Amino acid sequence: xxxxxxxxxxxxxxxxxxxxxxxxxxxxxxxxxxxxxxxxxxxxxxxxxxxxxxxxxxxxxxxxxxxxxxxxxxxxxxxxxxxxxxxxxxxxxxxxxxxxxxxxxxxxxxxxxxxxxxxxxxxxxxxxxxxxxxxxxxxxxxxxxxxxxxxxxxxxxxxxxxxxxxxxxxxxxxxxxxxxxxxxxxxxxxxxxxxxxxxxxxxxxxxxxxxxxxxxxxxxxxxxxxxxxxxxxxxxxxxxxxxxxxxxxxxxxxxxxxxxxxxxxxxxxxxxxxxxxxxxxxxxxxxxxxxxxxxxxxxxxxxxxxxxxxxxxxxxxxxxxxxxxxxxxxxxxxxxxxxxxxxxxxxxxxxxxxxxxxxxxxxxxxxxxxxxxxxxxxxxxxxxxxxxxxxxxxxxxxxxxxxxxxxxxxxxxxxxxxxxxxxxxxxxxxxxxxxxxxxxxxxxxxxxxxxxxxxxxxxxxxxxxxxxxxxxxxxxxxxxxxxxxxxxxxxxxxxxxxxxxxxxxxxxxxxxxxxxxxxxxxxxxxxxxxxxxxxxxxxxxxxxxxxxxxxxxxxxxxxxxxxxxxxxxxxxxxxxxxxxxxxxxxxxxxxxxxxxxxxxxxxxxxxxxxxxxxxxxxxxxxxxxxxxxxxxxxxxxxxxxxxxxxxxxxxxxxxxxxxxxxxxxxxxxxxxxxxxxxxxxxxxxxxxxxxxxxxxxxxxxxxxxxxxxxxxxxxxxxxxxxxxxxxxxxxxxxxxxxxxxxxxxxxxxxxxxxxxxxxxxxxxxxxxxxxxxxxxxxxxxxxxxxxxxxxxxxxxxxxxxxxxxxxxxxxxxxxxxxxxxxxxxxxxxxxxxxxxxxxxxxxxxxxxxxxxxxxxxxxxxxxxxxxxxxxxxxxxxxxxxxxxxxxxxxxxxxxxxxxxxxxxxxxxxxx
Numbered sequence: 072x073x074x075x076x077x078x079x080x081x082x083x084x085x086x087x088x089x090x091x092x093x094x095x096x097x098x099x100x101x102x103x104x105x106x107x108x109x110x111x112x113x114x115x116x117x118x119x120x121x122x123x124x125x126x127x128x129x130x131x132x133x134x135x136x137x138x139x140x141x142x143x144x145x146x147x148x149x150x151x152x153x154x155x156x157x158x159x160x161x162x163x164x165x166x167x168x169x170x171x172x173x174x175x176x177x178x179x180x181x182x183x184x185x186x187x188x189x190x191x192x193x194x195x196x197x198x199x200x201x202x203x204x205x206x207x208x209x210x211x212x213x214x215x216x217x218x219x220x221x222x223x224x225x226x227x228x229x230x231x232x233x234x235x236x237x238x239x240x241x242x243x244x245x246x247x248x249x250x251x252x253x254x255x256x257x258x259x260x261x262x263x264x265x266x267x268x269x270x271x272x273x274x275x276x277x278x279x280x281x282x283x284x285x286x287x288x289x290x291x292x293x294x295x296x297x298x299x300x301x302x303x304x305x306x307x308x309x310x311x312x313x314x315x316x317x318x319x320x321x322x323x324x325x326x327x328x329x330x331x332x333x334x335x336x337x338x339x340x341x342x343x344x345x346x347x348x349x350x351x352x353x354x355x356x357x358x359x360x361x362x363x364x365x366x367x368x369x370x371x372x373x374x375x376x377x378x379x380x381x382x383x384x385x386x387x388x389x390x391x392x393x394x395x396x397x398x399x400x401x402x403x404x405x406x407x408x409x410x411x412x413x414x415x416x417x418x419x420x421x422x423x424x425x426x427x428x429x430x431x432x433x434x435x436x437x438x439x440x441x442x443x444x445x446x447x448x449x450x451x452x453x454x455x456x457x458x459x460x461x462x463x464x465x466x467x468x469x470x471x472x473x474x475x476x477x478x479x480x481x482x483x484x485x486x487x488x489x490x491x492x493x494x495x496x497x498x499x500x501x502x503x504x505x506x507x508x509x510x511x512x513x514x515x516x517x518x519x520x521x522x523x524x525x526x527x528x529x530x531x532x533x534x535x536x537x538x539x540x541x542x543x544x545x546x547x548x549x550x551x552x553x554x555x556x557x558x559x560x561x562x563x564x565x566x567x568x569x570x571x572x573x574x575x576x577x578x579x580x581x582x583x584x585x586x587x588x589x590x591x592x593x594x595x596x597x598x599x600x601x602x603x604x605x606x607x608x609x610x611x612x613x614x615x616x617x618x619x620x621x622x623x624x625x626x627x628x629x630x631x632x633x634x635x636x637x638x639x640x641x642x643x644x645x646x647x648x649x650x651x652x653x654x655x656x657x658x659x660x661x662x663x664x665x666x667x668x669x670x671x672x673x674x675x676x677x678x679x680x681x682x683x684x685x686x687x688x689x690x691x692x693x694x695x696x697x698x699x700x701x702x703x704x705x706x707x708x709x710x711x712x713x714x715x716x717x718x719x720x721x722x723x724x725x726x727x728x729x730x731x732x733x734x735x736x737x738x739x740x741x742x743x744x745x746x747x748x749x750x751x752x753x754x755x756x757x758x759x760x761x762x763x764x765x766x767x768x769x770x771x772x773x774x775x776x777x778x779x780x781x782x783x784x785x786x787x788x789x790x791x792x793x794x795x796x797x798x799x800x801x802x803x804x805x806x807x808x809x810x811x812x813x814x815x816x817x818x819x820x821x822x823x824x825x826x827x828x829x830x831x832x833x834x835x836x837x838x839x840x841x842x843x844x845x846x847x848x849x850x851x852x853x854x855x856x857x858x859x860x861x862x863x864x865x866x867x868x869x870x871x872x873x874x875x876x877x878x879x880x881x882x883x884x885x886x887x888x889x890x891x892x893x894x895x896x897x898x899x900x901x902x903x904x905x906x907x908x909x910x911x912x913x914x915x916x917x918x919x920x921x922x923x924x925x926x927x928x929x930x931x932x933x934x935x936x937x938x939x940x941x942x943x944x945x946x947x948x949x950x951x952x953x954x955x956x957x958x959x960x961x962x963x964x965x966x967x968x969x970x971x972x973x974x975x976x977x978x979x980x981x982x
Contacts, residue, residue, distance in 0.1 A: 085151050085152040085153050086152075087107060087109075087152065088107055088152050088207070091105075091106065091107050091158065091203065091206075091207050092104070092105070092106040092107070092982070093105050093106075093203065093977065093978075093979035093980070093982070094399065094400070094403035094404075094979065094980040094981075094982055095160075095199050095203075095978050095979060095980060096267075096270040096271050096273075096274050096408075096978065096980060097194045097195045097196065097199065097270055098193070098194050098195030098266070098269065098270055098273070099194050099195075099270075099273060100270060100271075100272075100273030100274035100275075100276065100277045100375065100408075101194070101274070101277075101375065101406035101407075102274070102402075102403040102404075102405075102406050102407065102408065102980065103160050103161070103162065103168065103196070103403070103404065103406065104160065104161050104162075104400070104403060104404045105158055105159070105160050105161075105199065105200065105203050106158065106159060106161065107150075107152060107156070107157065107158055107159075108147070108148055108150060108157040108158065108159050108170070108172075109148065110145075110148050110149050111148075112148050112159065112165075112167065113144050113145070113148045115159075115161075115165060115166060115167045116139070116144060116147060116148055116159075116167055116170070117138065117139055117144060118166070118167070119166070119167040119168070119170070119186075119188060120136070120138065120139050121137070121138060122188065122189070122190075123186070123188070123189055124189050127186070127189055129221075130221055130223070130224045130227070131184065131185075131186045133221065133246075147172070150172075153175075153211050154174070154175040154211075155172070155173075155174050155175070156172060156173050156204065156207055156208070156211070157170060157171070157172035157173075158170070158171050158172070158200055158203055158204055158207070159171075160196055160199070160200060161404065162404060162405075162406075163367070163370050163401065163404035163405040163406075167188070168187070168188040168190075168191045168196065169185070169186070169187045169188060169191065169196040169197070169200055170185070170186045170187075170200075171183070171184070171185045171186075171197075171200035171201065171203070171204045172184055172204070173204060173208055173213065173216065175211075175213060176217070178212075179212060179213055179214040179215060180213065180214070180215045180216075180217060181208060181213045181215070181216060181217070182216075182217050182218060182219070183201075183204065183216040183217070183218050184218065185197055185200060185201070185227060185230065187200075192226075195266065195270065197226075197227070197230040198230060198233070198234060198266060199978060201230060201231070201234055202234075202263060202976070202977045202978060203977050205253045205976070205977075206975060206976055206977040208253055209253055209254075209976075212742065213253065214252060214253055214254065214735070215250060215251070215252050215253060216231075216250065216251055216253060217248060217249065217250040218231070218248070218249050218250075219246050219247070219248055220246070220247045220248075220249060221245075221246065221247070222242070222245070222246075222247050228240075228247065228249060231249055231251060233262065234259055234262055234263075235256060235258040235259030235260070235261065235262035235263070236251035236252065236253070236256070236259055237251060237252065237256070238250070238251045239251065254735055255976050257726055257728075260976070263976070263977075263978065264509060264513075266978070267483075267978045268483050268486065268510075268513070270978070271479070271480050271483040271484070272483040272484045272486065272487055274375070274376070274408050274480065275408075275468075275476070275480050275481060275483065275484035276484060276488075277351065277375035277376060277408075278352060278375060278376040278378075278408060278410065278417060278468075278476070279417065279419035279421055279426065279466050279468075279484070280351075280419065280421050280422060280424075280426075281316065281351035281352035281375070281376075281426055281428075282315065282316055282317065282351055282424070283316065283317040283318075283319065283347070283349070283350045283351050283352070284309060284313075284316055284317070284318055284319065284350070284351065284352045284353070284354060284426070284428055285318075285319040285320065285321060285340070285343060285350045285352075285353050285354070285369075285372075285374075286302060286305060286306050286309065286318075286319070286320045286321070286323070286334075286353075286354045286356065287321050287322055287340070287353055287354065287355050287356070287357060287365050287369070288302040288320065288321065288322040288323045288356045288357060289322055289356070289357040289358055289361055290322045290324050292356075292358075298356050298357065298358060298381065299326075301356040301380050301381070301430070302323060302326065302356040303326065303329065304430045304432075305354055305356065305380060305416060305428060305429070305430055306318070306320055306323065306326075306330070306331060306334055307331050308416075308427050308428070308429060308430065308431065308432065308434070309334065309354075309427060309428055310331040310332065310333040310334040311331060311333070312425065312427040312433075312434060313424075313425050313426055313427050313428075314423075314424055314425040315422075315423060315424030315425070316424060316425070316426050317335075317347075318333055318334040318335070319334065319335050319336075319337060319343055319347065319350065320334050320335070320336045320337070321336075321337050321338075321339060321340055321343060322339075322357070323336055335347070339368075340368045340369060340371075340372060341368075341371075343372065344371055344372045349372055349373040349374075350369075350372045350373065350374050351374065351375050351376075352374065352375065352376050352377075352378065352417075352426075352428065353365075353366075353369050353372075353374045353376070353377045353378070353407075354377075354378045354380065354416070354428050355377060355378065355379045355380065355381060355411075356380050356381060357381060358381060358383065359381055359382065359383030359384055359387075359391065359394055359412070360383070360394065362379060362381065362394070362398050362412075363394070363397045363398050363401050366398060366401045366402050366405065366407065367401055367405070369405070369407070370405035370406075370407075373406075374405075374407055375406070375407060375408070376407055376408045376409070376410060376476075377402055377407050377408070377409050377410065377411075378410040378411060378414055378416055378417055378428055379398070379409060379410065379411030379412040379413070379414055379471070380411065380412075380413075380414055380415075380416065380430070381411075381412060381413075382412060382413045383412070384398070384412040384413070384472060384474070385412075385472055385474070386413070386472060395412065395472070395474055396982065398412075398474070399474055399475055399980075399981070399982055400982070402475070403475075403980060403982075408475055408476050408480075409474055409475035409476065410468060410469075410470060410471070410475070410476045411469075411470065411471040411472065411474065412471050412472050412474060413446070413447060413471030413472050414447065414469045414470060414471035415429055415430055415431075415444070415446075415447035415450035415451070415469035415471070416428045416429030416430055416431075416469060417429065417466070417467065417468050417469070418431070418434050418435075418464065418466060418467040418468075419465075419466040419467075420436070420437035420438075420463075420464070420465060420466070420490070421465075421466070421490060425437075429450075429454075429467070429469070430447070431450075431451075431454050433458065434454060434458075434464075434467075435454060435457045435458050435462065435463050435464045435467075436463045436464075437463050437464070437465070438457075438462050438463020438464045438465060438574065439463070439465060439490070439491065439492040439493060439574045440457070440462055440463070440464050440465060440491070440492070440493045440495055440570050440574050441464065441465050441466050441467075441481065441485045441488070441491040441493070441494050441495065442454075442457070442464055442466070442467045442468075442495045442496075442497075443467075443468050443470065443478045443481045443494075443495070443496045443497065443498075444467070444468070444469050444470070444496075444497045445469065445470050445471060445472075445473055445497065445498065445499040445500075446469070446471070446499060447469060447471065449497055449499075449563070450467075450469040452563065453497060453563055453566075453567075454467065456563065456564075456567055457567065459678070459679065460567060460571060460678065460679025460680060461679050461680045461681070462567070462570070462571055462574065462679060462680055463680075465488065465490040465491040465492075466488075466490075466491065468481055473499075473500070473502065474981060475980060475981055477502065477503075477981075478496045478498055478501075478507070479503065479506050479507055479510050481494070481496070482494060482496075482510045482511060482514045482520065483510060483514075485514060485518065486513060486514045486517065486518070491518070492518060492573070492574055493518065493519050493521065493570050493573045493574045494514060494518055494519065494520045494521070495521045495522075495566055495567075495570050496520070496521070496522045496523075497522075497523050497563060497566065498522060498523070498524045498525065499524075499525040500525070500538045501524070501538070501548070502538050502539075502981065503973055503974055504548065504551055504867060504868050504869075504891070505868065505869045505891070505973070505974035506974050507551070507555075508551050508554065508555050508891060509555075511552070511555040511556070511557050512554070512555040512556060512723075515555055515556030515557060515715075515718075515719070516556065516719065516723075519558060519573045519578075519712070519715050520555075520556070520557045520558065521557075521558045521560060521566055521569050521570050521573070521711075522552060522557050522558070522559050522560070522566075523559070523560050523561065523562060523563055523565070523566045524548065524559070538867065539866040539867040539973060540866055540867065541865055541866060541867035541868060542863070542865055542866070543863070543865040543867065543868050543871050543889075544887075544889065546889055547865070547868055547871055547889050547891070548868075550888075550889040550890060550891065551868070551891050554890065554891065554898055556715065556718045556719065558711050558712075558714070558715050560711065564704075565704075565707065565708075568699065568704050568707065568708045569707075569708045569711050569712065571679060571680065571697040571708075572669065572671060572697050572708045572709065572712055573712055573715075575680060575694070575695045575696070575697050576663075576669040576670060576671075576694070576696070576697065576712075577667055577668075577669055578669065578712060578715070578716040578719070579638050579639045579669045579709065579712050579713040579716045580638045580667065580668075580716070581607075581638035581639075581713070581716075582605060582606050582607045582638060582639070582710075582713045582717075583606075583607050583609065583636055583637055583638040583639070584601050584606040584607060584608050584637075584638070584639045584640070584641055584706075584709070585610070585612075585613070585631050585634065585637040585639070585640050585641070586598060586601070586608065586612035586613065586640075586641050586643070587612070587613045587615060587627070587628070587631065587640065587641070587642040587643070587644075587659070588612055588613070588614060588615070588642075588643045588644075589614070589615055589616065589617060589643065589644045589645055589646060590614065590616070590647075591612075591614055593643050593645065593702075594612035594614065594643075596702060597612070597641055597643050597702045597706065598612065600702055600703045600706045600707075601641060601706040601709070601710075603706075604706045604707050604709065604710030604711075605710040605713065605714060606639065606706060606709060606710055606713065610636075613627050613628075613630075613631050615627060615644065615655065617646045617647070621654060621658070624654070624655060624658045625658055625662075628658055628659065628662035629662065631662075632662050632663070632666045632668060637668060638668060638669075638713075639668060639669045639670070639671075639709050639713065640663065640668050640669070640670040640671075641670075641671055641672075641673075641702070641705055641706055641709065642659050642670065642671070642672040642673070642674070642696070643672075643673045643674075643702050643705075644656070644659075644672070644673070644674045644675070645673065645674075645675050646675065653683045655674070656672065656674050656677065656681075656683040656684050656696075657683055657684075657686070659672055659674075659684065659696055660683070660684045660685055660686035660694070660695070660696050661686045663686075663694060663696050664686040664687060664688040664692075664693075664694040665688025665689055665690070665692070665694065669709065669712060670696045671696065671697055671699060671705040671706070671708060671709055672684055672696045672697070672698050672699065672705070673698070673699045673700070673701060673702045673704075673705050674698055677698035678698050678699070678700055679697065679698060680695045680697065680698075681695070681698055684696040684697075684698055721897075722897060723895060723897055724895030724896040724897030724898065724900075725895055725896060726893055726894075726895055727893075727894055727895065727896055727899060727931035727934060727935060728935070729768070729769060729928060729931050729932045729935065730769065731768075731769040732767075732768040732769050732932055732935050732936070733767050733768065734767065734768060734935060734936060734939035734940060736767040737764055737767035737768060737936060737939070737940055738939070738940060740760075740763060740764055740767065741764070741940060741942050741943070741967055744756075744760065744967065745942060745967060745968075745969065751969060752967070752968065752969065753944075753966075753967075753968050754966070754967040754968070755964075755965075755966050755967075756964075756965040756966070756967065757842065758772075758775070760965075761963050761964065761965045762963075764936075764965060765936075765960075765963060765965075767936075768932045768933075768935060768936045769932055770929060770932050770933070770948070770960060770963075771960065772960050772961070772962070772963050773849055773850065773852065773959055773960065773961050774791070774849070774850075775798075775847040775848065775849045775961075775962075776790065776791060776847060776848045776849075777800075777843065777844035777846070777847050778827070778844055778845075778846040778847065778848055779844045779845060779846065780827070780831075781823070781824040781827035781828055781831075782824075783844075783846075784797060784823055784824075784827040784846055784848050785820050785823055785824060785827075787848040788817070788820070788823055788848055791848060791849070791850045792850060793817075793818055793819065794816050794817055794818045794851045795817050795823070795848050795849060795850060795851060796813065796814065796815050796816075796817065796848070796849045796850070796851055797813070797814040797817055797823065797826050797827060797830060797846060797847075797848055798812065798813050798814075798830075798846065798847050798848075798849070799812045799813075799830050799833070799834040799837070799839070799845060799846060800839040800840060800843045800844065800845055800846065800847055801834040801837035801838060801839050801845070802837075802839075802840060803837045804833065804834055804837050805962075806877065806949060806950060806962075810833075811829065811830065811833050812830065812833070812834070814826040814830065815851065816851060827846060830846060831845060831846065849961060852952050852954065852959045852961070853952075853954035853955070853956070853957075854954065855921055855952050855953045855954035855955065856876060856911050856912055856921055856952070856953050857876065857877035857878070857950040857951070857952055857953075858874065858875065858876050858877060858926065858950060858951045858952075858953055858958075859873075859874070859875050859876075859877050859881060859947070859948070859949045859950065859951070860872070860873070860874055860929060860930055860933055860947075860948040860949075860951055861873045861874075861945070861946065861947045861948070861949075862933050862934075862936070862937040862943065862945065862946040863944075863945050864937070864941060864943060864944050864945065864972070866971065866973070867973065868891055869891065869892075869941070869972050869973070869974060870891070870892050870934075870937035870938055870941075870943075871889055871890075871891055872889065872890045872891070872892060872894070872902065872930065872933060872934055872937065873887050873888065873889050873890075874887065874888050874890075874902050874903060874906060874930060875887040875888070875906055875908070876906060876908045876909075876911060876912075877949070877950050880906075880907070880908040881908075886906055886907045886908050887906065888901075888902050888903075888905035888906045889902075890902045890934070892934045892935070892937055892938040893934070893935075893938050894930075894931070894934045896927075896931070899927045899930050899931050899934065900927060902930060903923060903926060903927060903930070912926070912953060919955050920955070921953045921954060921955055922953055922954060922955060922956050922957055922958060923953070925953065925956075925957050925958035926951065926953045926958045928958070929948065929951055929958050929960065933946060933948065941970035941971070941972040942967050942968060942969065942970045943965065943966075943967060944966045944967060944968040945964075945965070945966040946963070946964070946965050946966075947963065947964045947965075948960050948962070948963050949961075949962055949963075949964075950962065
């Protein structure tokens with residue numbers, strides 16, 4: 072245990088772990104700051120203790136203590152951040168509202184204790200502190216917590232049990248002892264995700280259901296300046312188009328007599344708080360340098376969120392970045408979420424109220440689509456397009472630079488929001504793809520999620536966006552979205568084309584499409600476009616000529632919608648002479664209403680949601696057939712919807728947990744190896760260590776014998792048994808039988824000597840890796856398909872698993888499939904089958920079907936190792952030979968480094 076010297080009060084031998092600091096969202100949607108305790112917290116800790124009730128003090132210390140003795144106070148606040156760790160939750164003014172600590176009592180075991188302020192019970196502080204303390208403990212090598220709890224302290228016992236850990240419990244001398252392992256389990260991770268979901272959803276709900284809003288402007292803003300224009304626009308929109316919302320303004324003296332009716336002007340925030348009371352939401356138009364002071368002044372008003380319309384933050388450079396971080400720290404410590412900076416605002420139609428805290432003069436009306444956008448300029452275009460289509464929105468949020476509130480937060484909210492049927496996101500960057508994946512998958516299971524990203528990689532990052540660099544292939548993001556059930560589109564036009572179908576029509580029950588067209592050539596065009604979009608177009612199209620009377624139209628449509636082999640319907644009515652007749656559109660709407668068949672229409676002169684294509688079903692419910700400008704747009708939307716519907720209906724599998732996969736043992740090995748290598752180690756494992764590491768998760772590598780001469784190769788073959796394979800270890804020739812670096816089916820000594828001499832001569836100009844012999848000898852394995860399985864720890868995406876068949880298909884043509892753990896058994900199966908050369912594994916052209924289940928088992932084991940071991944910078948299994956019975960790993964390479972994964976096992980906001 073580290074000692075604290077008297078001559079240097081508060082100085083600790085282990086550096087202060089700043090990485091443990093975090094802003095977190097609590098159960099009620101508010102925020103707080105969690106950090107390691109400091110010696111300077113002595114007075115705050117004493118004040119926290121004194122304010123506790125006698126019962127709380129007794130439950131914590133098993134005795135009544137009016138004040139903490141000075142000796143205990145010093146011991147509690149002076150910790151070594153290793154054997155003795157304490158975390159505190161603090162408010163904006165550094166008042167302590169919760170304490171969690173552990174004291175190591177064994178090599179990998181520690182005793183844990185919690186104390187939550189009486190006034191803050193029920194906010195989820197205990198569960199948050201447990202998550203963060205457990206993460207810190209795992210980082211310090213602690214794998215088990217124990218606690219002594221009085222039987223009447225059921226809340227504390229509940230915190231441990233409800234966290235999802237397998238709690239063991241015993242009682243002796245009237246004290247309950249609980250113990251539990253800290254390694255995450257499926258249940259503990261699910262509990263954490265569920266709590267994160269509820270808290271973040273509640274925080275967004277607090278923003279979008281605000282009943283009182285204050286616009287905070289700068290008294291010094293010059294008339295006509297950018298800040299002045301922002302203030303005028305948002306204040307006018309709030310007062311003119313919001314309903315059921317109290318609008319306040321502070322610092323708007325520059326507006327003189329131009330303050331809109333309905334907005335109350337106050338001299339300052341203190342006067343507002345003293346007279347009007349609490350305020351739910353604040354909109355800042357002040358210059359960036361005044362933002363922190365403004366947020367600090369808002370804290371006493373109980374504000375839940377701040378929308379920052381101003382720019383001048385991280386996008387301007389280091390000074391602006393420091394200003395943005397200070398803004399977040401101040402807001403989170405005061406319990407507020409931040410939308411922006413550089414936001415276009417927020418819009419919500421909720422609970423009979425309309426909140427328009429945007430810069431949009433005419434915002435869209437109520438609807439069933441939720442829309443998230445980052446940049447303000449793109450928000451202008453998107454909101455205008457929504458209005459032109461007459462679609463309507465349930466809510467809209469522009470996150471600007473996305474310093475805090477992100478698309479992940481909105482997806483958490485939309486999951487439970489009954490007024491939102493379709494989730495749409497325009498993303499300029501994705502700061503945490505791992506979290507995006509798990510949140511999107513959860514939402515997509517109940518509601519469609521449509522996403523467009525800036526650039527195909529999704530990582531064309533604008534200035535001011537905090538996004539880690541990525542080395543992952545461009546297809547990685549596509550795989551993340553595919554695994555998550557997200558509908559990814561190419562542009563904002565497609566975003567709304569797909570969204571209007573999903574918002575107005577039922578999900579397609581299949582891909583079988585029927586066509587109604589005004590001419591045969593048009594029907595052929597639609598059929599070709601439908602097939603390209605993934606629809607199954609069969610049978611004869613229904614041709615409704617321009618001269619078809621009402622009876623013929625009604626009869627033809629009735630027969631088409633009665634066909635049980637039709638899942639979706641495409642209607643294209645484009646007369647060559649004159650204008651389109653609304654009678655056809657109305658007939659289509661009547662036939663489609665309540666039919667259960669998703670229908671799209673391309674009718675001249677109609678676009679979006681229109682009255683001509685709206686009708687009521689037998690129960691009086693209104694249905695609208697979405698109108699498209701071109702047939703290609705219509706069938707593209709249908710194809711996307713059909714693919715999503717199939718994903719949603721399919722079995723998504725269970726997380727893989729291969730038998731005999733002990734990632735805890737693997738972690739012990741890696742921790743020891745990195746510790747021996749020293750700080751900042753970057754370690755390429757030798758064959759012995761690689762074999763030991765993979766053995767922890769049940770992956771065996773076929774034994775190979777090194778050789779430097781033909782005689783050594785012969786001696787190795789005698790030990791292994793004939794026939795053998797001979798390989799060079801030179802990286803450029805390794806696995807390259809076509810270049811002579813591999814010789815197979817060597818049956819006798821003479822052949823082996825000759826092959827060894829040839830390979831050594833060939834590899835003379837291709838040196839082996841340092842410390843490795845130039846040759847290796849292995850036993851021959853049953854014939855099969857040679858595959859490559861890799862894992863790479865990416866700074867942005869975390870572990871990325873790839874699979875391909877060895878040879879030119881992978882190396883030259885890029886025929887590689889990708890997956891991002893954690894993977895389910897269905898994900899693993901799709902990973903194998905997504906490679907274009909995968910048919911070779913399933914009996915291609917009369918070849919025997921291979922043991923794909925054994926291959927999937929290997930991939931699953933790599934997946935859990937990569938997921939649980941962020942220190943595994945890269946792993947390559949090459950080749951993995953899949954035969955009719957079994958999959959054998961012939962070679963492996965592993966690279967370790969210090970972990971630096973963005974998405975860990977604790978809840979935390981961006982800082």
